[in-house]
Amino acid sequence: MQIGNLDIILIAVTTASACALPGVFLVLRRMTLMSDAISHAILPGIVLAFFLTHSLSSPLLILAAGATGVLTVVFVELLQKTKLVKEDAAIGLTFPALFSIGVILISRYASNIHLDIDAVLLGELAYAPLNRLEVFIADLNPLFLYVILHIQVLLQGYFSFSFDLGPLSLYVMGGLLILNLVFILIFYKELKLATFDASLAATLGLSPVLIHYGLMTLVSMTTVGAFDAVGSILVVALIVGPPATAYLMTDSLTRMLILSVIIGCVNAVIGYWLAYLSNVSIAGAIASMTFIVFVLVFLIVPNRGLIAIARRHIRQKWEFAQTMLVIHLFNHEGLPEAEAESEVAHLHEHLQWEPTFASRVVKYALNNRYVSQKSAQLFLTDRGRTIAQQALVQ
Numbered sequence: 001m002q003i004g005n006l007d008i009i010l011i012a013v014t015t016a017s018a019c020a021l022p023g024v025f026l027v028l029r030r031m032t033l034m035s036d037a038i039s040h041a042i043l044p045g046i047v048l049a050f051f052l053t054h055s056l057s058s059p060l061l062i063l064a065a066g067a068t069g070v071l072t073v074v075f076v077e078l079l080q081k082t083k084l085v086k087e088d089a090a091i092g093l094t095f096p097a098l099f100s101i102g103v104i105l106i107s108r109y110a111s112n113i114h115l116d117i118d119a120v121l122l123g124e125l126a127y128a129p130l131n132r133l134e135v136f137i138a139d140l141n142p143l144f145l146y147v148i149l150h151i152q153v154l155l156q157g158y159f160s161f162s163f164d165l166g167p168l169s170l171y172v173m174g175g176l177l178i179l180n181l182v183f184i185l186i187f188y189k190e191l192k193l194a195t196f197d198a199s200l201a202a203t204l205g206l207s208p209v210l211i212h213y214g215l216m217t218l219v220s221m222t223t224v225g226a227f228d229a230v231g232s233i234l235v236v237a238l239i240v241g242p243p244a245t246a247y248l249m250t251d252s253l254t255r256m257l258i259l260s261v262i263i264g265c266v267n268a269v270i271g272y273w274l275a276y277l278s279n280v281s282i283a284g285a286i287a288s289m290t291f292i293v294f295v296l297v298f299l300i301v302p303n304r305g306l307i308a309i310a311r312r313h314i315r316q317k318w319e320f321a322q323t324m325l326v327i328h329l330f331n332h333e334g335l336p337e338a339e340a341e342s343e344v345a346h347l348h349e350h351l352q353w354e355p356t357f358a359s360r361v362v363k364y365a366l367n368n369r370y371v372s373q374k375s376a377q378l379f380l381t382d383r384g385r386t387i388a389q390q391a392l393v394q
Contacts, residue, residue: 007129009272011169012286015226016264018177019238021184022219024253024260027243028195033088034073034216035239037095039223039232041072043102046224051109062172062224069220070213072098125272125282128229129167169229176225180218184257187211192253234283238264241290245297248304267293321361323391324351326370329380330388342378 026032045068049061072094079090165171184191193201194208201208219239226235246259271286278285299306328351332341341350348358362378365371370384380388 005272005276007167007170008125008282009269011128011167011173011229012125012268012272012282013265014170014173014177015230016238016242016268016286017261018173018180018222019226019235020242020260020264021177021180021257022215022222023239023243024246024257025191025195025215026219026239027247028253032240032244033091034076035219035223036232036236037076037091038069038072038216038220039227039235041095041098042066042068042220042224042227043099044068044105045071045102046227047102047105051105062221065224065227066217066220068098069223070217072220073213073216125230125286128169131168132166172225173229176222180222183214183218187214191215230283230286234287237287237290238268241287241294242267245290245294248297248301263293264290318361318364321353321357322365322368322370323387325361325365325378326380326384326388327391329371329378330385330392333380333385339377344373344376344378347378 023032023035026035042065045064045066046061049058049064053060075094076087076090079085079093080087085093190201190206190211193204194206194211198208201211223232223235223239226238230238242260242264243256245263246256249259250256267290268286271289272282274280274289275282275285297305300308302308325347329342332338335341340346344359344362347353347362348355351358353361362371362373365384366373368383369381370387371378372381373379
């Protein structure tokens with residue numbers, strides 16, 4: 001595997017892992033739209049920080065974007081607390097306003113700089129490895145520089161003054177991944193309690209508001225950290241997609257966190273190779289793979305998948321019809337009209353069913369040994385009689 005390919009995969013996997021961890025709590029809190037709002041609303045913070053530093057690699061960009069993300073949350077909650085608009089409307093009002101301010105600032109004052117609208121919206125993982133983290137050893141000390149110069153002469157120029165430590169995005173997202181992981185490990189109980197029962201958390205002396213803003217700060221910092229490498233569209237996909245997929249697979253918060261990270265990494269790797277083989281956008285391929293995996297899990301996951309639900313509904317339909325049949329036979333058992341009421345040929349008339357449906361219900365009940373058939377008559381078995389009695393009692 002080429003070094004460039006490996007760098008891209010490592011950046012994608014690290015970004016997916018960093019985004020999945022806070023994304024779990026956004027999904028559980030039903031605040032997934034907030035990730036989209038933050039990913040767009042932090043733009044003016046990035047632009048203002050760039051105007052101050054004139055550098056796209058300055059840590060101030062992450063801090064400013066994080067502050068803007070928290071400001072977005074504050075505006076949304078202030079609008080929501082008025083009771084005049086709901087949360088979705090508050091989000092829809094807040095982030096377009098902030099995002100448009102950022103777009104205006106870029107188009108007016110930074111139109112000739114790399115900080116353009118296309119990069120903000122789309123991102124490009126293929127270019128992320130080009131921004132390297134280099135350490136220039138000559139900058140450490142003047143005396144050391146003097147020694148290095150003489151060593152270079154002795155080595156006839158075959159000496160490098162710098163060390164290439166790898167893509168800068170990998171270190172940024174790796175640091176954010178560690179920060180998210182440490183925050184969740186330290187405040188796991190508080191996050192869990194505030195997520196599922198904020199009132200109980202407040203009663204126990206915790207501060208759900210403080211935990212909430214701490215989580216939103218992490219979401220903001222993670223979003224801007226991934227901004228330059230993958231763009232806001234893929235950030236939203238990585239924050240929402242893997243946790244939503246894991247949510248369908250488990251009821252355990254711990255397992256959901258682990259599954260979200262695994263699913264995000266798998267989506268990133270498969271999406272990259274699909275993009276590489278098909279010569280398409282890497283960010284688009286990963287986002288598409290995130291959606292495909294979600295749809296597959298949504299369809300086939302046991303107990304909760306759409307196929308499992310459909311099969312359960314069909315089974316319930318036949319079980320209900322079977323119960324109606326045994327109750328019908330039980331109510332007429334031992335009565336003069338029992339023989340007429342239990343004739344297979346006329347059963348659909350008594351129960352007001354279609355003939356084909358009635359035949360299938362009889363076959364279903366025979367297979368389950370709820371009834372037995374002698375000639376053209378149906379008779380309850382002990383098992384069927386018990387089911388009828390239990391149904392009538394309920």
